[in-house]
Structures are given as structure tokens and as C-alpha cells.
Amino acid sequence: MPPWLLDVTGLQKSFLSPEGESTLIVDVPRFQLAEGEQVAVRGASGSGKTTFLNLIAGILQADKGTIVLAGQTMTALSEGDRDRVRAKTIGYVFQNFNLLQGYTAIENVMLGMLFGSGVDRTRAQQLLERVGLSHRINYRPSQLSIGQQQRVAVARALANRPKLVLADEPTGNLDQRHAGEALELIREACRENGAALLLVSHDPAVLALFDRSEDLADLNQAAAAHAAAPVHTENRTAL
Amino acid sequence: MNLMSLVRRSLRQHALSSFVTIVSVGLAAGLTMSVFAINAQTYDAFTGGKVGFDAVLGARGSQLQLVLNTVFHLETSPGNIPWSLYKEISEDSRVTLAIPYAVGDNYQGYRIVGTTQEMFTKFTYREGQGFVLEPGGRVFDESKKEAILGNYVAEKLGLTVGSAFTPYHGLQFSEREQHEDEYTVVAIMEPTNGPSDRVLWIPIEGIYRMSGHVLRGAGKPMRARPGEVIAEENLEVSAVMLKLRNPQAGFLLNGQINQQGKVATLAWPIARVMAELFDRIGWVSRILTMVAYLIVVVAAGSILASIYNTMNERRREFAILRALGARRSTVFSAIVLEASTITTIGALLGFLVYGGILAAAFVIVRAQTGVVLDAFRFDHALWMTPVGMILLGALAGLVPAFKAYRTDVASNLTPLS
Numbered sequence: 001m002p003p004w005l006l007d008v009t010g011l012q013k014s015f016l017s018p019e020g021e022s023t024l025i026v027d028v029p030r031f032q033l034a035e036g037e038q039v040a041v042r043g044a045s046g047s048g049k050t051t052f053l054n055l056i057a058g059i060l061q062a063d064k065g066t067i068v069l070a071g072q073t074m075t076a077l078s079e080g081d082r083d084r085v086r087a088k089t090i091g092y093v094f095q096n097f098n099l100l101q102g103y104t105a106i107e108n109v110m111l112g113m114l115f116g117s118g119v120d121r122t123r124a125q126q127l128l129e130r131v132g133l134s135h136r137i138n139y140r141p142s143q144l145s146i147g148q149q150q151r152v153a154v155a156r157a158l159a160n161r162p163k164l165v166l167a168d169e170p171t172g173n174l175d176q177r178h179a180g181e182a183l184e185l186i187r188e189a190c191r192e193n194g195a196a197l198l199l200v201s202h203d204p205a206v207l208a209l210f211d212r213s214e215d216l217a218d219l220n221q222a223a224a225a226h227a228a229a230p231v232h233t234e235n236r237t238a239l
Numbered sequence: 240m241n242l243m244s245l246v247r248r249s250l251r252q253h254a255l256s257s258f259v260t261i262v263s264v265g266l267a268a269g270l271t272m273s274v275f276a277i278n279a280q281t282y283d284a285f286t287g288g289k290v291g292f293d294a295v296l297g298a299r300g301s302q303l304q305l306v307l308n309t310v311f312h313l314e315t316s317p318g319n320i321p322w323s324l325y326k327e328i329s330e331d332s333r334v335t336l337a338i339p340y341a342v343g344d345n346y347q348g349y350r351i352v353g354t355t356q357e358m359f360t361k362f363t364y365r366e367g368q369g370f371v372l373e374p375g376g377r378v379f380d381e382s383k384k385e386a387i388l389g390n391y392v393a394e395k396l397g398l399t400v401g402s403a404f405t406p407y408h409g410l411q412f413s414e415r416e417q418h419e420d421e422y423t424v425v426a427i428m429e430p431t432n433g434p435s436d437r438v439l440w441i442p443i444e445g446i447y448r449m450s451g452h453v454l455r456g457a458g459k460p461m462r463a464r465p466g467e468v469i470a471e472e473n474l475e476v477s478a479v480m481l482k483l484r485n486p487q488a489g490f491l492l493n494g495q496i497n498q499q500g501k502v503a504t505l506a507w508p509i510a511r512v513m514a515e516l517f518d519r520i521g522w523v524s525r526i527l528t529m530v531a532y533l534i535v536v537v538a539a540g541s542i543l544a545s546i547y548n549t550m551n552e553r554r555r556e557f558a559i560l561r562a563l564g565a566r567r568s569t570v571f572s573a574i575v576l577e578a579s580t581i582t583t584i585g586a587l588l589g590f591l592v593y594g595g596i597l598a599a600a601f602v603i604v605r606a607q608t609g610v611v612l613d614a615f616r617f618d619h620a621l622w623m624t625p626v627g628m629i630l631l632g633a634l635a636g637l638v639p640a641f642k643a644y645r646t647d648v649a650s651n652l653t654p655l656s
Contacts (some may be wrong), residue, residue: 051649059648080566087564098652100560101518102252110240115564156563156652 004068005163006033006056011054012222013048024155026051027222028065031214035163036213038187038197038209043216053166054068056198057087057090060080070163087116091157091195095169097149099141100190105152108138109159116160126154131185137183141207148177154186159192165190167199190196242569244360245560246577249549250555256545257581260538264585267538268628269592272529274595275620277525277600277612286513287312291364294489294507295322296328296337296496297478304508309340309478310509311434311608312350315410316342316370320503321456322474333488336361339476341446345447346404348412349392351439353446356381362480364431375400375593376426381442387426391436391609398424404439419450432611447474483507535628538585542578543635550642557643558651571644578628578636586625593621 002044008031014022016214043049054060058074058216061082067074074082087090091112099108109124115140128137131151133144141149150170157165171179183206190197192193199206200216207213250257290310297305298318307314322339329337338361341353359378363369372378372387373469379385388398397406408416422441431437447454447463452459454473461473483489489507496505506512519522559571597614602608 057562076252080568083564083566084560086562092562094562094652098555098562100559101554102248107240111560112563114240115560115566160564164277186291 003033003035003229004032005037006031006198007066007067007068008032008056009068011052011055011067012063013036013051014062014063021129024222026062026220028052028220030217031219032119033164033196033198035194035195036191037212038190038210039051039198039199040210040213041066041198041216041219042094042202042207043220045200047216048220048222050086050168051201052216053198056080056164057092057166058086063169083115087158089163091162091165093150093153093157093167093170095172096155097141097173098101099152099156100222101141104138104140104156105133105144108141108152112159124155124159128152130189130220131155136209140197146173147182150174150178150182151185154182155187158189158195160194161193165195165197167197169201170199171201171203176205179203179206242573242576243580245573246259246580248582249553249573249577253545253549256540256548259587260541260545260581261585263541263587264538264582264628264632265592266475266536267531267588268589268624269596270534271624272589272593272618273596273600273630274527274531275529275624276529276597276614276616276618278295278603279488279618279620280612280616281604281610284433284608286510290509291362291482292480292509293483294481294492294506294509295478296324296481296503299502299504302504302512305478305504306509307507307514307516307589309480312352313608317504319475319477320479322471322476324503325476325479326471328479333492334481335484336480336482338362338480340478340479340480341443341475343410343452344406344408344418344446345410345412346406346439347396347400349396349437349439351386351406351441351446353441353443355443358440359387362431362482364435368551370431371429372426373400376428379425379440383442384420384422384445385425386422386440386491387428387440387611388424389436389438389440390428390430391605392439393424393427398427399461399582400424401427401588406439406441406449408449411547415586420445420448426448430611431504432609432610436605437609443476511649535624535631538628539631542632543638545581546574546578546636546639547642550639553643553644554651557646558648561646561648562652563644567644568642570646571640574640574643575636577635577641579633582632583625585632586628589625591627601614 002046008028011026011028012024013026014024017023040147049185051060054071055062055155060221062075065075067084072085075083077085100111105128106124109127110119112120113124113229125137128134131154133148136144144152171182174182200208292310295305295309297309298320300317304314308316314315325337325339328334338354342349342350356378358372378385398525402423405414405421406418408418414469444558446452447469454463456473463469490504493507496503496581594614597612601612604612
């Protein structure tokens with residue numbers, strides 16, 4: 001058995017609907033990811049994939065089950081400790097990149113370091129060079145193309161030398177050509193930095209590029225029931 | 240990049256509201272410091288006992304009016320007392336110095352006080368410090384129409400040694416009330432930073448012999464003709480400025496003149512008399528203080544409002560920071576730090592406002608009373624106000640900070656529609 005970087009067991013998360021009903025969104029009996037491994041998870045819209053990633057990142061607290069990440073049981077940690085683990089161990093690439101508009105590209109990357117390994121301008125610059133933005137380091141997100149913003153987000157995710165990069169529909173906002181380039185960049189950058197990659201996408205073309213891909217419908221037992229009866233609570237977490 | 244960088248960025252992003260808030264805090268801090276400092280300094284100037292005299296003997300009536308009229312050269316004279324009373328008190332063993340004043344004339348609105356040479360040779364307005372004349376000046380000759388000018392009045396009227404002026408009758412300037420006598424300036428006083436700077440000093444004999452003046456000391460009107468010797472019974476003085484041998488002397492004279500006598504009033508001690516004035520007008524000071532406090536509260540409210548109003552647009556920013564690993568306490572601290580930074584900059588600006596207000600007050604108070612305010616004099620308000628405002632600012636920041644603290648990460652990270 002490889003040394004699991006991420007080991008998820010019996011993970012459950014419910015949300016209350018506006019009517020006060022509890023709806024199970026995530027119910028993953030088991031999910032494992034080895035160090036440096038790259039896994040793609042296919043998830044249709046509303047299948048709970050963002051919630052799944054947020055649970056792993058410690059942004060959300062699980063109702064049941066355990067998440068062991070790099071030897072730390074995330075589900076047993078306080079919120080503050082989960083924040084600390086997330087800052088040091090996880091890089092997150094969001095579908096809409098979530099760059100801070102008032103900050104330049106390099107500042108956005110350094111911001112990623114602020115709560116983790118400590119601000120290192122040289123490394124931030126190197127990361128931006130790596131993603132091909134050495135000539136745009138002082139540009140604000142609004143001055144960058146969508147593809148360039150995506151690359152800043154990738155550089156930021158790798159800023160703290162994370163062991164795990166979570167990517168939520170990272171190519172969702174890109175056209176096919178740029179999506180392919182971006183995906184390749186994420187994968188390469190993760191490999192170079194020794195980070196495992198857990199990517200969720202609804203795009204079969206993306207999944208085809210990975211050696212290991214999973215279907216969230218298989219992983220998440222709540223997804224099937226969820227798909228059969230859509231719940232209003234999805235608005236809350238962009239499932 | 241650190242927490243302060245986030246604060247700096249936020250202030251820049253919300254530059255207009257930050258600027259307006261900083262200015263309002265600056266005005267509040269400056270105004271508060273000014274109210275306290277001006278209050279304290281005017282109180283000290285008028286009640287601090289640095290006027291040089293221990294008591295004033297004058298006509299029966301209000302002690303306060305007597306002090307205001309003679310020491311601060313404000314208000315009207317309560318009336319005159321006979322020359323004999325001056326002689327009597329000047330020979331009293333409990334009195335070390337008695338200087339007569341005769342008032343009732345002005346030049347261009349500045350008071351003319353008739354007195355004796357002793358004012359410049361024996362009187363000290365503070366420990367060991369008498370009036371000093373500028374180089375080239377000398378004490379007036381008591382038998383001539385000569386004048387010594389306070390520094391402020393000389394500067395304002397542009398008079399120098401050798402200049403001549405013709406007094407006007409009354410304490411208020413009226414062009415129709417000009418006397419015929421012409422006085423020559425023989426000296427300008429060095430600044431004393433006190434009421435004496437606003438006075439034109441002439442020999443008391445000059446008041447008696449001023450054209451149009453009527454002497455009523457003997458009960459019937461008498462006009463002094465040039466060269467005529469004026470019998471003492473005709474003479475009156477507006478007041479006698481006294482230095483006493485000791486406080487006991489003041490106590491005894493107070494009982495003798497104010498409680499047993501019916502002719503005159505002894506204003507003693509001068510500081511107490513003035514303190515009573517401040518007690519009487521204390522409500523003005525209290526209202527000003529309350530207004531200052533109110534402005535501080537409004538400024539704190541504006542900090543709260545300006546930051547709170549940005550909270551909605553910044554929820555996503557906080558969510559992103561949280562997703563990057565920032566703790567709730569970190570975003571909470573960032574907001575409190577932002578509020579504190581606004582108040583700190585505002586408080587620093589407050590010192591400029593304070594300087595401006597003091598500069599304006601300096602001109603007004605000096606022109607009205609001769610008292611000089613010192614912007615650099617230490618006052619506890621000068622540290623308590625900025626520190627208090629910074630604490631209050633931080634406190635005002637708690638409300639938006641708590642909102643930032645409660646920001647839900649997951650829901651605020653969703654794509655914007």
C-alpha cells in the first residue's frame with residue numbers, strides 16, 4: 001500500500017434547506033490519494049464536488065468521517081488548526097481563480113505565502129516566470145486575460161510548496177485550446193513541486209488526460225439521490 | 240507583505256471614504272485637544288497668579304470687575320477712590336508696594352493707564368522679573384506728556400520711540416472724543432506675553448491734566464489748568480495695585496476693607512476672584528467639552544460606517560484570504576488594525592488641526608486679552624486624546640471586524656454571476 005497523502009473515510013456532510021430539512025450532500029465511504037499522485041474526479045454540476053474539495057481543504061467541517069491529510073486528521077482539528085494546515089499543505093485553484101482584484105499578479109502570489117511558508121518575493125517571481133508571466137508580474141487581474149489569470153492562480157496555489165493541490169473545474173472558464181495548455185501547466189507544475197493533484201471537472205476531455213480518474217457519482221453515495229431530487233441548498237455552496 | 244500591507248491596500252482601494260474618515264478623525268482630535276488646551280491655558284493665565292499683584296484696591300463694588308479692569312484691562316472701571324486712600328494704603332506696613340492706576344482714556348481702542356514710575360522701577364510681574372524696556376527707551380518723566388507702550392500695542396499701531404499720539408476719551412474708541420494733549424513715546428516694553436502688552440502707560444499726572452477731564456475728588460468739579468498745582472483732595476485713582484507682605488496681610492486687609500469698611504473694595508486674592516469667574520462661566524467650557532466629545536463619538540461612528548459599508552464588497556476578499564489559510568482572527572485583526580490605522584493617521588492630522596486652531600486662538604486671545612497661548616505647552620489632552628481616539632477607533636472597528644470574522648468562506652467563494 002502506498003503511503004497515502006490523503007485518506008478519506010466515511011465522510012458525510014449535510015446542509016439545511018431553507019425549509020429546515022437536512023440534505024446529505026457528500027457521503028464518501030472511502031477515498032485515497034498517494035503522495036505526488038494526480039487524480040481527476042468527474043462530477044456533474046450539483047454532484048457535491050466543490051463541497052468535497054472544501055471538506056478536504058478544511059474550509060468546511062465534516063459531519064461524520066475522517067480526513068487524514070499528510071498524517072494530520074483534519075476532521076479532528078479546530079478551525080484555526082485546519083486553516084494552518086490548509087495554508088501550509090494545500091494549494092487551491094478555483095474555477096473562477098479568486099484572485100484579489102486590488103493586488104498585482106506577484107502580490108496575489110505573495111498573498112498565498114502570507115499565511116503559509118512566509119512571503120518570499122523571489123519565489124513568487126520564479127513561479128510567475130514558470131507559468132509564463134514574467135512580463136506581467138505587476139499587472140492587476142483586470143489587466144490580464146482569463147488564461148493569464150488562471151496561470152496566476154496556479155502560481156499562487158504552488159506558492160507554499162503544498163503537498164496537495166486541489167483544482168476545482170480549473171479549465172471551466174477557458175476555451176478548449178487554453179484549457180489544454182492550462183491543464184498541462186497545472187500537472188507539470190505539480191510534478192515539479194512534488195505536489196499531488198486532485199482535480200474535479202465535468203469535462204470528459206480533461207479526465208482522459210489522467211492515469212487515474214474517478215467518477216464522483218461512484219465515490220459520493222449521496223450524489224445519486226441528490227441528482228434525482230435537486231435540493232435548494234446547492235445555492236449555498238456552489239455544488 | 241504582511242497584515243499592514245492588507246490594511247494599506249484596503250485604505251487605497253477605498254481612498255475617498257478613508258480620506259473623509261481620516262479628516263473627520265483629525266478634526267475631532269484637533270478640536271478636542273484645542274478645547275482642553277485653550278481651556279487649561281486661559282484658566283492658568285487668568286487664575287495662575289502670575290499677574291504680579293496680590294490684590295487690587297478699588298471703588299466699592301464687584302471684585303471681579305475691579306480685577307478685570309485693572310489686571311486684564313478689560314471691562315469698565317467700577318469707579319474711583321480718593322487719593323488719600325491710596326496714600327493710606329501705600330503707607331500700610333502690610334503693603335510692600337502700592338501703585339495707583341487711573342483709567343478712562345484710550346488710543347485707537349487700546350487702553351491708556353495713568354500710573355507712576357514705580358510700575359517700571361519696582362514692580363515685578365513674576366519672580367524677579369520686572370518690565371523691561373527695549374533698547375533706546377527710558378521710563379517716562381512723571382511731569383511730562385510721555386508714554387511707554389506695551390509691545391503688542393506698539394506693534395499693532397506702528398508706534399516707535401519718538402512717535403506722538405493724541406489720546407481719546409473713554410475706554411471705547413470714538414473719533415469725536417479726542418483730547419488735545421499730545422504724548423510722545425519714550426519707550427517700548429519688551430513682550431511680557433500678558434495683558435500689559437496691550438496698554439499705553441502714561442504718568443498719572445497726565446490723566447489729571449488731560450484736556451476735558453474733570454476732577455471730583457473734593458466733591459465739586461475741578462479742571463486743572465496748565466501749570467496749576469492740583470491739591471491732593473481733588474485727586475482720585477481708579478485703583479491701587481498692591482503687593483502684600485504676606486498672605487496674612489491679605490486676610491487682615493480683606494476683613495478690614497471688605498467686611499468692616501464701606502468705602503472701598505479689596506479684590507484679594509486675585510486668583511480666587513478670577514477662579515470665581517471661571518466657575519461662573521464654567522458651563523461654557525463644559526458645553527464645549529461635551530461638543531468635543533460628541534464630535535469624537537461622531538468620528539468613531541464614521542469609522543464604523545465607512546468600514547462597515549465596505550464589508551459587503553469585501554466578503555469575497557475575506558473568503559479568499561480565509562481559503563488561502565488566513566484565520567478568522569487574522570481577518571478580524573486586519574479590520575481592527577485598519578480602523579486603528581485610520582484613527583492613528585487622523586490623530587496625527589489632529590495635531591495639525593490643533594496647531595491651526597491654536598494659531599487662530601493665539602491671535603484672538605492675544606488681541607483681546609494680551610494673554611499668549613503656547614501651542615507647545617504640554618497638556619495631558621495632547622496624549623490622551625490621540626490615544627483615546629485610537630482606542631475608540633479600534634473599538635469602532637470591532638463591529639465590521641466581527642462581520643468579517645463571521646464571513647462564510649464556502650458560500651463567498653462561488654463564482655460571481
